[in-house]
Amino acid sequence: MGWVTEEHPTDQELDACVQCGLCLPLCPTFRLTGKETASPRGRLQAMNAVRDGLFEVDETFEHIMDFCLGCRACEPVCPGMVPYGRALEGTRAEIVAQRPSASHRLRAFLLGSLLGSRGTLNVGSTLLGFAQMLRLTELAPRRYRRLTSGLRPLRGRSDASVGHSGGSGAAGSVGLLSGCVQDQWFRPTNRAAIELLEMAGYRVEAPLAQTCCGALAAHDGKAPEARSLAAINTPAFDGYDMIVATAAGCSAHLREYAHWADDGESVGSRSIDITVAIAEAIERGLLPRVETDNGEIGIQDPCHLRHAQRVTAEPRAILEAAGYQVVEIDPAGMCCGAAGLYTILQPEASQELGNQKAEQIRSTGVKRVASANSGCEMQMRSALGDEVEIRHPIEWYLDAIEAARTRVNVAAVKDPS
Amino acid sequence: MSLVDDLRSALSHDRVLEEPLELHLYSKDASMMRGEATCVVLTETTDEVAAVVRIAEDHRVPIVARGAGTGLTAGASPTEGGIVLSTTLMNDIEIDVDNRTAWVGAGVINLDLSTYAEPYGLHFAPDPSSQSVCTIGGNVANNSGGAHCLAEGATTSHVLGLEVVLAGGEVVVLGGEAPDSPGLDIKGIIVGSEGTLGIVTSALVRLLPLDPDVRTLLIDFETMEEATQTVSDMIAAGFVPAALEIMDQKMMVAVENWLHAGFPTDAAAMLLAEVVGETEAVTAEAALISEMAYKNNARGVELAEDEAHRAKLWKGRKSAFGALAQISPDYYLHDTVVPRSRLVETMDEVQQIADRYGLDVYNVFHAGDGNLHPLISFDASEEGMLDKVQRAGEEMVAACLRNGGALSGEHGIGLEKRDMMRASFTELDLDAQARLKEAFDPEGLFNPAKILPEGSRCFDFGGTRRPIPEGAWV
Ligand SMILES: Cc1cc2nc3c(=O)[nH]c(=O)nc-3n(C[C@H](O)[C@H](O)[C@H](O)COP(=O)(O)OP(=O)(O)OC[C@H]3O[C@@H](n4cnc5c(N)ncnc54)[C@H](O)[C@@H]3O)c2cc1C
Ligand code: SF4
Ligand code: SF4
Numbered sequence: 001m002g003w004v005t006e007e008h009p010t011d012q013e014l015d016a017c018v019q020c021g022l023c024l025p026l027c028p029t030f031r032l033t034g035k036e037t038a039s040p041r042g043r044l045q046a047m048n049a050v051r052d053g054l055f056e057v058d059e060t061f062e063h064i065m066d067f068c069l070g071c072r073a074c075e076p077v078c079p080g081m082v083p084y085g086r087a088l089e090g091t092r093a094e095i096v097a098q099r100p101s102a103s104h105r106l107r108a109f110l111l112g113s114l115l116g117s118r119g120t121l122n123v124g125s126t127l128l129g130f131a132q133m134l135r136l137t138e139l140a141p142r143r144y145r146r147l148t149s150g151l152r153p154l155r156g157r158s159d160a161s162v163g164h165s166g167g168s169g170a171a172g173s174v175g176l177l178s179g180c181v182q183d184q185w186f187r188p189t190n191r192a193a194i195e196l197l198e199m200a201g202y203r204v205e206a207p208l209a210q211t212c213c214g215a216l217a218a219h220d221g222k223a224p225e226a227r228s229l230a231a232i233n234t235p236a237f238d239g240y241d242m243i244v245a246t247a248a249g250c251s252a253h254l255r256e257y258a259h260w261a262d263d264g265e266s267v268g269s270r271s272i273d274i275t276v277a278i279a280e281a282i283e284r285g286l287l288p289r290v291e292t293d294n295g296e297i298g299i300q301d302p303c304h305l306r307h308a309q310r311v312t313a314e315p316r317a318i319l320e321a322a323g324y325q326v327v328e329i330d331p332a333g334m335c336c337g338a339a340g341l342y343t344i345l346q347p348e349a350s351q352e353l354g355n356q357k358a359e360q361i362r363s364t365g366v367k368r369v370a371s372a373n374s375g376c377e378m379q380m381r382s383a384l385g386d387e388v389e390i391r392h393p394i395e396w397y398l399d400a401i402e403a404a405r406t407r408v409n410v411a412a413v414k415d416p417s
Numbered sequence: 418m419s420l421v422d423d424l425r426s427a428l429s430h431d432r433v434l435e436e437p438l439e440l441h442l443y444s445k446d447a448s449m450m451r452g453e454a455t456c457v458v459l460t461e462t463t464d465e466v467a468a469v470v471r472i473a474e475d476h477r478v479p480i481v482a483r484g485a486g487t488g489l490t491a492g493a494s495p496t497e498g499g500i501v502l503s504t505t506l507m508n509d510i511e512i513d514v515d516n517r518t519a520w521v522g523a524g525v526i527n528l529d530l531s532t533y534a535e536p537y538g539l540h541f542a543p544d545p546s547s548q549s550v551c552t553i554g555g556n557v558a559n560n561s562g563g564a565h566c567l568a569e570g571a572t573t574s575h576v577l578g579l580e581v582v583l584a585g586g587e588v589v590v591l592g593g594e595a596p597d598s599p600g601l602d603i604k605g606i607i608v609g610s611e612g613t614l615g616i617v618t619s620a621l622v623r624l625l626p627l628d629p630d631v632r633t634l635l636i637d638f639e640t641m642e643e644a645t646q647t648v649s650d651m652i653a654a655g656f657v658p659a660a661l662e663i664m665d666q667k668m669m670v671a672v673e674n675w676l677h678a679g680f681p682t683d684a685a686a687m688l689l690a691e692v693v694g695e696t697e698a699v700t701a702e703a704a705l706i707s708e709m710a711y712k713n714n715a716r717g718v719e720l721a722e723d724e725a726h727r728a729k730l731w732k733g734r735k736s737a738f739g740a741l742a743q744i745s746p747d748y749y750l751h752d753t754v755v756p757r758s759r760l761v762e763t764m765d766e767v768q769q770i771a772d773r774y775g776l777d778v779y780n781v782f783h784a785g786d787g788n789l790h791p792l793i794s795f796d797a798s799e800e801g802m803l804d805k806v807q808r809a810g811e812e813m814v815a816a817c818l819r820n821g822g823a824l825s826g827e828h829g830i831g832l833e834k835r836d837m838m839r840a841s842f843t844e845l846d847l848d849a850q851a852r853l854k855e856a857f858d859p860e861g862l863f864n865p866a867k868i869l870p871e872g873s874r875c876f877d878f879g880g881t882r883r884p885i886p887e888g889a890w891v
Contacts, residue, residue, distance in 0.1 A: 015796075016742050016746070018739055018741065018742040018747065018748055019445070020738055021485055021486060021547065022550055024485060025526055034508075035434075035503075036486065037438075037442050041486075045441070046441075049438065049441055054441070055437070055438050060436045060437075060439060064438070079672070079675055079676070079739030079740040079742065080740065080741075081743055
């Protein structure tokens with residue numbers, strides 16, 4: 001039958017692969033199984049086979065694609081510059097169109113009813129907060145429990161960032177993508193972003209008209225949903241000098257908006273990850289460097305920052321400005337297994353990768369870890385429990401600034417005496 | 418019981434693949450020829466390999482070993498059907514630091530071995546450009562070389578012993594720690610046999626100490642002659658650097674587009690030279706290389722500033738084949754060796770052949786040992802294109818042979834070059850090789866139809882070998 005949607009992988013995308021295999025060792029699912037069928041080269045060959053009419057989008061094809069994390073570790077290493085992530089999104093859209101199945105209904109529920117509506121998420125998150133307090137989350141089915149055990153405590157959250165506006169604007173204006181889950185479950189990250197950006201002299205607004213960026217929907221083959229979300233966000237973020245997201249998965253997706261909305265290029269070209277914005281502000285002297293020695297901190301690179309956006313220097317620069325010595329956890333940058341809905345849909349592989357990452361962290365001996373993506377943070381927390389404290393690089397940085405200030409104030413008080 | 422049932426009871430369910438789409442993904446390596454696997458197994462132990470060999474014999478189906486599938490000559494393509502045996506899960510490493518050796522599973526990735534050995538101050542010297550992915554088993558089977566094999570020798574110089582599963586599922590250990598084991602060097606026969614004599618399950622390899630210091634030079638020239646002359650001058654002066662690699666302008670442009678390694682894309686040719694050793698020695702040698710380059714009108718000599726810069730230059734060199742994918746969907750790569758003194762005229766001839774066929778050819782090669790890698794870049798979906806590429810390729814190989822060259826520098830023969838064997842071997846040579854194959858593999862089940870062309874055995878009355886099947890080229 002071949003392809004049936006307009007999203008399908010293009011000939012150009014598929015022909016770019018010469019099957020050299022250089023991507024194989026970087027692919028977590030290939031490393032886990034040793035199977036060609038779980039490798040980028042194999043998946044591209046499978047897409048090719050469907051395109052050429054040799055095979056159908058059948059159950060085997062679906063399994064092969066479902067097992068892919070979408071981590072895009074196969075991209076930077078590829079000398080043919082195969083846009084694997086895009087081809088995979090297109091393939092997932094084909095699967096959704098050609099094989100309406102049970103696992104899709106679960107995803108449709110998760111994506112449609114939860115993430116699309118701020119109201120539902122808010123009520124849900126408040127309930128989840130109570131559940132956490134009463135330890136009811138321990139009763140959740142196993143595949144969800146790993147998700148809930150990675151959450152930060154939700155009770156007593158600060159105010160949502162969406163709707164916020166403030167800051168002088170001397171440095172320019174920022175439209176903040178509050179994010180769907182991000183603003184509910186990772187408010188302190190958004191709060192830190194606002195505080196730091198305003199400290200640097202930006203005017204920061206998190207427009208109420210915004211919605212979920214659509215990354216999860218796009219990764220999951222829900223192209224129409226992804227498009228309609230992008231159509232809402234594009235005008236909502238009109239006019240800002242830059243558009244900032246605090247989760248790597250979201251910033252990566254915003255940067256690819258050209259594909260998702262008519263005027264999407266205008267969003268894509270202005271969007272950056274918060275780590276890039278803050279590192280730049282530090283570099284330009286708009287934000288301070290903390291002189292104190294705060295000890296060691298491990299750095300974990302989210303795939304959507306390292307592989308999809310090729311950003312690695314910035315989070316490290318932020319942590320160094322925060323007075324930390326950065327310890328590399330995983331020079332190869334393997335996926336931690338969080339990968340959006342992967343935790344729920346492929347629990348075993350996800351858990352194995354999470355455990356591998358936890359082992360890498362343990363072997364470095366660090367007690368603090370910085371991760372610029374909320375999904376990774378949850379995954380690592382659920383594998384490590386309280387052993388290690390995990391937060392976003394900008395939160396570690398803001399804390400370090402505040403601690404340094406207190407010390408200065410204490411010193412200032414002591415001094416006259 | 419059926420073949421698959423037998424295999425599943427010997428291994429486990431999930432390590433025997435039989436879905437048509439899964440088999441399709443194992444039907445070729447990195448070459449242009451596709452076969453059709455009957456099933457795929459992923460073995461974990463030597464005993465499992467032996468069991469699979471016996472099952473293959475019971476069912477009289479071929480067995481084709483596969484490492485990472487980066488071979489460029491269809492060695493791992495199951496062109497006669499049968500079981501594809503994947504070694505990727507056989508990846509134990511046991512290092513003996515005192516003796517500077519290691520027993521490594523056939524499926525261990527070449528670079529993983531060096532990374533593993535690094536904390537002990539050791540590394541595995543053979544470094545094919547595919548080293549980040551290809552396996553030790555594949556390296557042994559193809560006797561693979563690499564940029565740094567100029568001074569250190571190809572895989573065979575680094576293999577001390579092998580554990581091999583032979584016909585009948587017999588497990589033997591050949592060679593060992595001793596520098597020279599008694600009797601015939603059977604291990605030496607297995608190295609380079611491309612899976613046609615048995616399945617290598619693990620190898621005892623020699624590890625070398627890490628180099629105390631290194632200098633990497635990027636030299637650009639206005640003509641290819643000047644670049645190759647510089648290389649010839651060095652060798653003539655009895656000076657063998659660790660690596661000497663040349664890339665032509667077109668190739669540099671493709672790599673730069675992706676990596677931005679800082680290659681001089683306006684130069685006709687670039688020479689990447691590396692010397693290793695004590696600081697004093699490499700400093701002097703780097704100066705000597707510069708001097709020789711300038712004598713041959715080099716435009717500029719750039720020294721890699723630090724390890725990151727050096728790594729980037731090598732990444733550019735090692736990813737060159739893949740970078741061609743930006744230009745067209747397919748490439749066909751040759752691997753011949755010519756005497757260094759004939760490099761330039763051979764390259765000219767190659768270019769003329771390409772021009773005659775209206776094809777695009779790119780060059781990137783191990784200049785130190787005259788190992789040419791002309792790459793034809795093309796789109797196989799164009800009508801008649803494959804045929805054209807194949808014919809041009811054959812003419813190019815013939816030109817290399819005329820210039821005193823050999824059929825393969827390091828990639829092996831596989832199926833792709835099988836029918837060109839007659840151009841370099843006499844009937845008698847081929848017959849001797851065919852008898853050797855028979856001695857190891859009387860049933861003809863190990864990677865059949867590879868290396869030796871049909872009728873290699875004098876008095877060959879039939880047998881399994883046939884011409885390259887129609888449609889094997891993809
Ligand atoms: C981008 C690129 C660059 C390359 N650069 C080089 C280079 O610089 N130098 C070079 O020499 N080659 C190079 N090659 C070719 C190739 O990588 C080598 O031949 C490599 O050694 C193959 O290893 P593999 O694990 O991929 O083997 P495969 O392709 O899987 O198999 C190769 C052959 O070995 C046999 N085999 C594999 N494992 C075993 C085993 N355990 N027992 C018995 N037989 C076995 C197979 O049957 C087949 O005949 C390159 C290839 C690519 C794609
Ligand atoms: S590295 Fe790129 S060209 Fe090579 S096999 Fe992987 S996707 Fe294909
Ligand atoms: S996206 Fe990640 S899991 Fe998927 S093929 Fe690429 S490297 Fe493998």
